[in-house]
Amino acid sequence: MPHVLPLTMMPEGKEGKVVSINAGQGLKRRLVEMGFCEDSLVMVHRVDRGALVVVVNGTKYALGKGMATKIMVSDC
Amino acid sequence: MEKKKITIALAGNPNVGKTTLFNAITGARQHVGNWPGVTVEKKTGKRTYKDTEVEVVDLPGTYSLTAYSLDEVVARDYVVEEKPDVVVQIVDATNLERNLYLTTQLMELGSKVVIALNMWDLAESRGDKIDTRKMEDFLEIPVVKTVANRAEGIDALLEEVVREADKGEHHEHEVSYGDDIEKKIIELEKIVGKDSALSGKYPVRWLSVKLLDGDENILEKIEGSSVATQVNSVLSAIKKEDYEAAMAEKRYETINTVLPQVCVKCVKEVTFSDMIDRVVTNKYLGIPVFLAMMWAAFEVTFTVATPLMEFVDMFFGWLAGVVAQSITNPVLGSLLGDGIVAGVGAVMIFLPNILLLFLMISLLEDSGYMARAAFVMDKLMYKIGLNGRSFIPLLMGFGCNVPAIMATRTIEDEKDRLVTILVNPFISCGARLPVYLMLAGAFFGRQAGTVIFGIYILGIIVAILSAKLIRGTVVKGKPSPFIMELPPYRLPTLKASAIHMWEKGSIYLKKAGTIILAGVVFVWLLSAIPAPGVDAAFASEEILGTEDSLVGVLGHIIEPLVAPLGFDWKVAVALVFGFIAKEIVIGSMGVLYGTGEDEDALAEILTAGSMTPLTALGLMVFTLLYAPCIACVGVVKKETGSWKWTLFMVAYGTTLAWIAAFLIFRIGTAIGWGL
Numbered sequence: 229m230p231h232v233l234p235l236t237m238m239p240e241g242k243e244g245k246v247v248s249i250n251a252g253q254g255l256k257r258r259l260v261e262m263g264f265c266e267d268s269l270v271m272v273h274r275v276d277r278g279a280l281v282v283v284v285n286g287t288k289y290a291l292g293k294g295m296a297t298k299i300m301v302s303d304c
Numbered sequence: 305m306e307k308k309k310i311t312i313a314l315a316g317n318p319n320v321g322k323t324t325l326f327n328a329i330t331g332a333r334q335h336v337g338n339w340p341g342v343t344v345e346k347k348t349g350k351r352t353y354k355d356t357e358v359e360v361v362d363l364p365g366t367y368s369l370t371a372y373s374l375d376e377v378v379a380r381d382y383v384v385e386e387k388p389d390v391v392v393q394i395v396d397a398t399n400l401e402r403n404l405y406l407t408t409q410l411m412e413l414g415s416k417v418v419i420a421l422n423m424w425d426l427a428e429s430r431g432d433k434i435d436t437r438k439m440e441d442f443l444e445i446p447v448v449k450t451v452a453n454r455a456e457g458i459d460a461l462l463e464e465v466v467r468e469a470d471k472g473e474h475h476e477h478e479v480s481y482g483d484d485i486e487k488k489i490i491e492l493e494k495i496v497g498k499d500s501a502l503s504g505k506y507p508v509r510w511l512s513v514k515l516l517d518g519d520e521n522i523l524e525k526i527e528g529s530s531v532a533t534q535v536n537s538v539l540s541a542i543k544k545e546d547y548e549a550a551m552a553e554k555r556y557e558t559i560n561t562v563l564p565q566v567c568v569k570c571v572k573e574v575t576f577s578d579m580i581d582r583v584v585t586n587k588y589l590g591i592p593v594f595l596a597m598m599w600a601a602f603e604v605t606f607t608v609a610t611p612l613m614e615f616v617d618m619f620f621g622w623l624a625g626v627v628a629q630s631i632t633n634p635v636l637g638s639l640l641g642d643g644i645v646a647g648v649g650a651v652m653i654f655l656p657n658i659l660l661l662f663l664m665i666s667l668l669e670d671s672g673y674m675a676r677a678a679f680v681m682d683k684l685m686y687k688i689g690l691n692g693r694s695f696i697p698l699l700m701g702f703g704c705n706v707p708a709i710m711a712t713r714t715i716e717d718e719k720d721r722l723v724t725i726l727v728n729p730f731i732s733c734g735a736r737l738p739v740y741l742m743l744a745g746a747f748f749g750r751q752a753g754t755v756i757f758g759i760y761i762l763g764i765i766v767a768i769l770s771a772k773l774i775r776g777t778v779v780k781g782k783p784s785p786f787i788m789e790l791p792p793y794r795l796p797t798l799k800a801s802a803i804h805m806w807e808k809g810s811i812y813l814k815k816a817g818t819i820i821l822a823g824v825v826f827v828w829l830l831s832a833i834p835a836p837g838v839d840a841a842f843a844s845e846e847i848l849g850t851e852d853s854l855v856g857v858l859g860h861i862i863e864p865l866v867a868p869l870g871f872d873w874k875v876a877v878a879l880v881f882g883f884i885a886k887e888i889v890i891g892s893m894g895v896l897y898g899t900g901e902d903e904d905a906l907a908e909i910l911t912a913g914s915m916t917p918l919t920a921l922g923l924m925v926f927t928l929l930y931a932p933c934i935a936c937v938g939v940v941k942k943e944t945g946s947w948k949w950t951l952f953m954v955a956y957g958t959t960l961a962w963i964a965a966f967l968i969f970r971i972g973t974a975i976g977w978g979l
Contacts, residue, residue: 253518253548260552261368262787263402268556273578274585279682279786281585285401288577290585290679290692292786 235291235299236280238272244301245269251298259299263287270301307352310469311359313383315410316394317403318365319791321422324800325394325452326362329462336807344378344713353462356469361388367402369409370519377521383413384506389469391415392461394452397427397434398792400567404559407443408479414507416468419447420461426792432567439566453797478509481554485547488516488538495534502529515539516547577792581676590680597673598699601664605657612656620649635843639828642848642895647824650887651815654704654734659809661703661734665696666804670796675788682786688768689775691715691783694724698767700808701731705936706815707808708733709943717784723774725943726953729932730767732760735887739927742890746907747920755921763928766960778952815935823884823934831855831895848895855896869926869965870919870973879926885933918972922965930961 232247246268249256263284264270273281273288280291316322326334330349347362363382364375383391391410395403410417419439427434436447446464450457480486492512497503502511502525514522515535526535584593624645631637668674674696682692693715700708709728715721740759744752775781831853832843838852847853851873858880859873866876874896882889890903897914899905910920931937931954941950 253544257370257518257548257552258787261370261405262789263405265553265556273581279679281581281679281790286399287402288581288790288792290675290682290786290788290790292682292686295787 232300232302235270235272235282235296235301236275236293238270238301238303240272240274242303243269243271244303247300247302249299251295255295255298259295262289264299270299308356309359310356310389310466311361311386312390312392312465312469313361313363313386313388314392314394315363315379315383315406316365317367317396317399317406319789320365320394320396320399320403321452322362322365322394323804325420325422325450325458326360327800327803328452328455328458329358330360344374351462353459353466356466358462358465366406368406369413370514370517380413383410383415384510387415389416390418390465392418392420392465394420394422394450397421397424397449398430398432400434401556401559401563404563405555407445408555408558411443411445412479412507412510412513414510416471417445418461418464418468419443419445420450420452420457421447422450422452424449425451434567435565439562442562442566453794453800479555479558481513481551485516485551485554488542488547489513491538492516492535495531495538496526499529499531502526502531513551516542516544517551518544518548577672580793581790584673584676585679594677594680597668597677601661601668602702605660605664609656609660612660613653616653616656617649620645620652623649634845635832638832638843638848639825643824643828644821646891647827647888648817648821650738650891651735651820651885654737654887655809655812657734658703658812659805662700662707662808663801663805665700666801666808667796669696670794670801670804672791672793675790678788679786679790686783686786688771689783690724690771691717691720692786692788694720697724697728698731701728701733703734704812704815705729705731705733705932706939707811709936709939710811711808712943719779719781720783722944722949723771723779725940726774726949726956727767727770729936729953729957730763730770730929732763732928733886735885735933736927738887739882739889740924742903742907743910743920743924746911747915747917755924759924759928762925766929770956770960819935819938820885823881824888827881827884827888827892830858850896850898859896868969869922869962870916870969871923871926871965872914874914875919875923879930882927883931883934885935886927889927918969918977921972922968925968926961926965928961929964930958932957 235244238244246264246266248266249259249264251259268284271283273283279293280296282289282291282296314322314326326347326349330351333351334347334349336345336347344364349360349362351358351360361382363379366376366379369376369380369383382388393403393407393410395407407417407419421434421436421439424434436449439447446468448457448461448464450461481489489509489512492515493508496511496515497508502508511522511526515526516539526532583589586593624641627641627645628637631640665674668677678692678695681695685692685694694712696714697708697711700711705728708731709725712721712724712728715724737756740756741752744755748755775783831848831850833854834840834842834844834847835852835854835857838847840847840852850856851859855877856873859877862876862880863871863873866879871879874893877896878889878892881892890906893910894903894906897906897909899909915923932940937950937954940953941947944950
């Protein structure tokens with residue numbers, strides 16, 4: 229059974245699938261445009277000093293933890 | 305034969321090599337200005353290709369064309385309203401999926417699009433195989449392979465662009481959104497189509513799509529139109545958030561059906577970039593690596609700049625000599641020699657320093673490291689109420705605050721940007737250094753280096769505390785959440801970095817040529833006009849810059865204001881002139897104490913009794929904190945668009961400077977130190 233958890237809880241090096249984004253309109257749209265849409269694969273590169281480095285669709289982003297908690301992923 | 309003229313716009317995501325391609329197309333024939341009404345930079349350039357004159361407009365880098373940020377609105381309005389003949393989208397071949405999202409939006413806008421598939425060599429070297437033929441078939445858009453940093457594929461691209469511009473008919477591309485959404489789109493199209501003002505200006509389908517997308521900018525446009533109530537009744541019947549996300553995902557779906565067929569994808573492996581990132585963004589190593597980088601950048605800057613500065617100094621010394629010898633009219637000679645050459649020379653001497661610092665910053669930016677630096681600094685910046693991106697403008701402030709404040713344009717959140725602008729002048733710019741060098745050298749002997757270092761640190765501390773204070777009071781709210789792309793590392797080319805350096809540094813030159821030139825003429829005039837009741841000729845030797853000129857009158861008016869700080873009227877005048885450019889503080893003290901350019905003589909006079917170490921320290925701190933120079937005030941007004949904030953900054957800094965200098969003087973006097 230895959231768990232659904234916030235992106236911040238994903239262990240480093242693990243890949244997950246985006247399930248939902250619990251954010252306001254503007255932020256949600258922004259994230260979707262950057263590639264965080266439902267079913268896209270996210271890899272957590274590292275969790276570090278209040279931020280995450282993640283890879284979505286081959287692009288690397290640094291992402292604040294506040295924002296990352298709003299992205300729900302399932303570990304698969 | 306008369307040449308054909310076409311206009312093309314360059315669009316693309318950030319970090320795809322758009323600027324490099326722009327430079328490769330236009331070479332030196334470019335013009336930098338602002339988009340009307342906003343502070344987003346607009347670059348245009350020209351290129352003649354065969355018998356066609358191509359005007360190239362560089363749009364801001366954007367991930368999409370919604371109205372999320374100012375950049376996106378600017379890019380979109382240009383494409384929709386100015387209708388360029390062709391839009392060239394630069395697509396990063398190593399990252400097709402995200403880049404094609406923008407393509408779908410450009411297609412919806414109904415523009416003629418040509419794709420420049422950039423960096424395809426990188427994509428191939430890591431094992432991707434991109435079939436451009438198939439890509440053209442699926443998207444119905446011409447695709448040209450380019451490698452911008454080696455200027456490859458430019459002619460092929462222009463060939464395709466000119467051909468596309470010549471085409472009469474134009475195929476409308478559409479993303480299909482599925483039955484439910486399409487029904488709503490058609491419903492809205494019918495309503496919006498009735499307003500001829502709207503439908504004449506914008507594609508109707510696009511307007512309808514954007515309305516469902518919840519695009520505030522378009523909603524505003526509808527609000528003022530004849531169909532506002534009808535549109536609102538349709539929109540209020542649906543749950544907008546659902547539509548918005550569903551539509552974005554449909555666009556990705558369209559891309560994802562195309563993608564596997566054009567690109568044999570994409571080996572996943574630990575790349576070179578990943579390995580570097582493991583070190584430079586490491587929890588423990590990140591900050592030390594960052595500090596080492598900064599130390600190296602400053603070290604290179606100052607080591608290389610010192611001989612160059614001496615050269616500039618020699619040049620202006622020589623020029624002053626030539627002026628003194630060749631111009632016999634004493635008034636004109638004094639204006640040129642004592643005023644313009646000395647004044648502008650005092651500013652130009654920092655040019656090597658500033659250009660080199662900006663070159664270092666450009667190299668770090670172009671290599672991709674600066675994004676990591678912003679990331680490493682984000683936690684710290686967040687604590688003081690700023691955002692990781694505030695950091696680069698603050699760093700640039702050590703060179704010159706004017707381009708530094710312009711660099712805040714990369715900060716998306718308006719409040720974050722405002723705070724970054726307001727505290728930037730506390731970062732001690734290159735122009736303030738000579739003031740410290742002279743005073744600390746004269747009064748603190750071997751401790752001079754420590755004192756100057758302390759002044760810099762004080763500036764940083766004041767900036768941090770002020771940011772916290774401003775965040776807690778007048779600009780309330782938390783810094784915006786941080787998200788930033790970490791582009792793959794690239795080897796910067798000297799040419800590209802030199803162009804970026806010049807973009808930042810030429811702002812400083814422009815300031816020297818305009819505001820400062822006007823300022824020094826003004827200062828010279830004040831010091832050349834005899835005071836009322838003094839019987840002397842205009843600009844005569846015996847009154848120039850002394851108590852007997854207007855300067856003296858001015859000084860005595862201000863003196864009571866600075867007397868509690870232990871400053872006399874000459875210092876007061878020097879500080880007023882320092883508002884034109886802070887380095888003028890030393891120059892005008894030289895004039896007022898009658899020592900001219902000779903700093904050693906000035907130091908001697910000051911230490912002989914005009915000042916004490918205590919007042920010297922007070923003067924250094926005052927110079928650090930008080931109202932920034934006039935060029936800086938001008939740029940703050942331009943970037944904030946508000947006189948209120950500009951005046952706030954001037955008043956805040958000057959008050960702070962006064963209090964700090966007062967405390968230094970009073971406490972120092974009370975404990976009997978440095979008298």
